[in-house]
Amino acid sequence: MALIQTHEVKPGMVLAADVLSKDGRVLFTAGAVLEPWHVQVLKTLGVAGVEIAEIEAVVTPDQAADYTRAAFLYVNPDHPAMQTLFEIAAERVLRRATRGWVLPDVATRQARNVEHLSDVFGPGQASPEEIVQHETELASFPDLYFRLKEMLDSPKSSAKRIADLISGDVGLSAKLLRLVNSPIYAPVSPVDSVARAVTLIGTNELATLALGITAINYFQDIPPELIDMPTFWRHSLTCAVLAMILARRQGLPPERFFTAGLLHDVGRLLLFKKLPYASTEAMIHARENFLPLFEAERILLEFDHTDVSKVLLAEWKFPEAMAQAINFHHDPMCAADPQSGATLHLADIMANAVGIADGGMYAVPDLDPAAWDELNMQPTELHSLIVEFDAQFEKTLAAFL
Amino acid sequence: MTLFSSSMTLRAATPISDAEFKELRDFIYQRSGIWVDEKRKYLFENRFHKRLATLGLKSFDEYVKLLKFDPRSAEEMKTLWEIITTNETSFFRDIKQLESFQKVILGEVLAEQRKKGKLELNIWSAGCSSGEEPYTLAMLISESLGLELPKWKVLISAVDLSPAMIAKAKEATYGDYAFKTTTEEQKKKFFVPEGANFKVKPELARMVSFQQMNLNDDAAVRRVPKSQIVFCRNVIIYFDDAMRTKVARAFYDNLLSGGYLLLGHSETLHKISTAFRPKFIPGAMAYRKD
Ligand SMILES: C[S@@+](CC[C@H](N)C(=O)[O-])C[C@H]1O[C@@H](n2cnc3c(N)ncnc32)[C@H](O)[C@@H]1O
Numbered sequence: 001m002a003l004i005q006t007h008e009v010k011p012g013m014v015l016a017a018d019v020l021s022k023d024g025r026v027l028f029t030a031g032a033v034l035e036p037w038h039v040q041v042l043k044t045l046g047v048a049g050v051e052i053a054e055i056e057a058v059v060t061p062d063q064a065a066d067y068t069r070a071a072f073l074y075v076n077p078d079h080p081a082m083q084t085l086f087e088i089a090a091e092r093v094l095r096r097a098t099r100g101w102v103l104p105d106v107a108t109r110q111a112r113n114v115e116h117l118s119d120v121f122g123p124g125q126a127s128p129e130e131i132v133q134h135e136t137e138l139a140s141f142p143d144l145y146f147r148l149k150e151m152l153d154s155p156k157s158s159a160k161r162i163a164d165l166i167s168g169d170v171g172l173s174a175k176l177l178r179l180v181n182s183p184i185y186a187p188v189s190p191v192d193s194v195a196r197a198v199t200l201i202g203t204n205e206l207a208t209l210a211l212g213i214t215a216i217n218y219f220q221d222i223p224p225e226l227i228d229m230p231t232f233w234r235h236s237l238t239c240a241v242l243a244m245i246l247a248r249r250q251g252l253p254p255e256r257f258f259t260a261g262l263l264h265d266v267g268r269l270l271l272f273k274k275l276p277y278a279s280t281e282a283m284i285h286a287r288e289n290f291l292p293l294f295e296a297e298r299i300l301l302e303f304d305h306t307d308v309s310k311v312l313l314a315e316w317k318f319p320e321a322m323a324q325a326i327n328f329h330h331d332p333m334c335a336a337d338p339q340s341g342a343t344l345h346l347a348d349i350m351a352n353a354v355g356i357a358d359g360g361m362y363a364v365p366d367l368d369p370a371a372w373d374e375l376n377m378q379p380t381e382l383h384s385l386i387v388e389f390d391a392q393f394e395k396t397l398a399a400f401l
Numbered sequence: 402m403t404l405f406s407s408s409m410t411l412r413a414a415t416p417i418s419d420a421e422f423k424e425l426r427d428f429i430y431q432r433s434g435i436w437v438d439e440k441r442k443y444l445f446e447n448r449f450h451k452r453l454a455t456l457g458l459k460s461f462d463e464y465v466k467l468l469k470f471d472p473r474s475a476e477e478m479k480t481l482w483e484i485i486t487t488n489e490t491s492f493f494r495d496i497k498q499l500e501s502f503q504k505v506i507l508g509e510v511l512a513e514q515r516k517k518g519k520l521e522l523n524i525w526s527a528g529c530s531s532g533e534e535p536y537t538l539a540m541l542i543s544e545s546l547g548l549e550l551p552k553w554k555v556l557i558s559a560v561d562l563s564p565a566m567i568a569k570a571k572e573a574t575y576g577d578y579a580f581k582t583t584t585e586e587q588k589k590k591f592f593v594p595e596g597a598n599f600k601v602k603p604e605l606a607r608m609v610s611f612q613q614m615n616l617n618d619d620a621a622v623r624r625v626p627k628s629q630i631v632f633c634r635n636v637i638i639y640f641d642d643a644m645r646t647k648v649a650r651a652f653y654d655n656l657l658s659g660g661y662l663l664l665g666h667s668e669t670l671h672k673i674s675t676a677f678r679p680k681f682i683p684g685a686m687a688y689r690k691d
Contacts, residue, residue: 012404033404061404061405061409065405065409069411069413069447072411073443073444073447074440074441074443074444075411075443076443077410077411077412077413077443077446078412078416082411083410083411083412086409086411087403087405087408087409090405090409091403091404091405094404094405095404098404115493115495115496115497115582118497118684122681122685122686123664123666123667123668123669123685123686124667124669124671277495277497277666278666278667281665281666281667282667284489285489285638288487288489289487290444291441295440299638300638300667301667366440
């Protein structure tokens, strides 16, 4: 640790202690990697100097790049968008490593003991239809979901009726309010009632979010040893926030894409419930062979999680536009509306790329070049998208927990 | 603002052309039966990049020529198998399958041998990787036979394509990773500590005989001693249907009548072979040669 004068502070340095303002508020916390704007703020506020950590370069930029590249072995390295996503991912890996993150080695990345788990079906015995049927016969889906769905379908449902319905569920309304107050909406003043949330973001929009939360909550009770649930939720929510940001840029309804992003891997949740051992084998196979998970599922199960969600979402009568985006996120140009498919496809790929620095262990799926063209974006836009994402994500995640 | 002082590129390897990829893929398939999907082209570029550099080759075309026509070919094949195989395995992997195997299949086979007055047991572990699977089988057998063990002649023929894996298997010494599906109890019972590692007890290791072998090599496969039990787990997923059919046939020919074939958790003989009679055992499927 060393006290460094502000005029000598450089971006990339790591804070060893909190930086306080004159009135004692914490400006920046220890561990932060300084960026140019931090330095600017320090100068503007006239902070004399800060404690800088003397961090040994445990991970070199080359190592960070190699580590990241290993997750990009399934993608076309010559596609400019993938090149940009690689830069973004490697940057995040290196940044986290400078804060002391030790890059997981091959062994820790693969270790997992699920020997006590049994599948409901034997090898080759289960089709997506049978898997879904086994679930729907066992448990009924929450009534609230179907009432929300009814209102979404009916052009006559009033704002008041929807607000009343949602307010009737304490857990759901609390979560929705936290979401509406999070940076993805960033209201000027706090929203403290469902009725106000409806006026702020719209009746159908709020109902769409409520529908997604109700659907995903259905799986809330998956035993934690089945799958690392925090990682799963983090990936789902990353995809949701990215899909929402992308949708706004595309002029598509943001709430639909948030909800679709949240549920894009819902088929995997059901696979975990019914075939815990086989899905774990698929994960191991994916890691060992540097394959994206859905490819490993196809090899081991002869179908993938989108084949399961196709049946499941149809059973739930999930709104078709969202179901299409979810079911075709690995095959976007086959969706009824390719632009929607492409949006969720890119959001998922970006979520996988961003996830590498969070310890994600699966190969990033390849970008369908036609889907990329469909979106009419420049690779450089991906950088600004990620800046926007970073400004919103952690607080949105907190709202969700 | 970036922490990288220079820009880095995603592409780090010599590109492989479509024609070169097809040639290499077909070569690998003809030799080993391992089928590499087109989508794994970039993985190939990456995997072989260092090898090409070490050999001082400028293109994949030169590499394929070396494999096909060069006097160094036989030597290079060993490295090739190392590069293209994946060897994930661990002791007591898929314990549910192993427990039912021990109770139902092994129990039946041992009883049958006793009835015949032939205290002999032959097992073939095909695609044994670094040896965890055949050693696990030796452990299950010693558990089932107990004090009877010295009276029996047990032979587990364990083969794998990768020479590196066979060499590792022969050492019989393992680190943490091999034990991720093993309990402390099993570890204490069947291993002796050796530094930070653990070594398979010699009386168990003695049952297993390792050999580098290509399951696509008909003559070599025919030389494997006839067995009562064949284990081939998590190997045929790397093959195409034609090769799967071929090895299923080889296992059938190798098995004595009344013998059993066991596959990996997600593998079936569905669409591959109808010669066997499938038999459900809790947590798994066994295939019987009647
Ligand atoms: C994933 S490991 C399975 C190890 C072990 N049976 C288990 O289930 O834990 C697959 C093994 O099959 C071997 N293999 C692949 N093709 C082969 C072939 N043609 N002949 C012999 N072994 C082969 C590979 O070298 C690799 O070690």
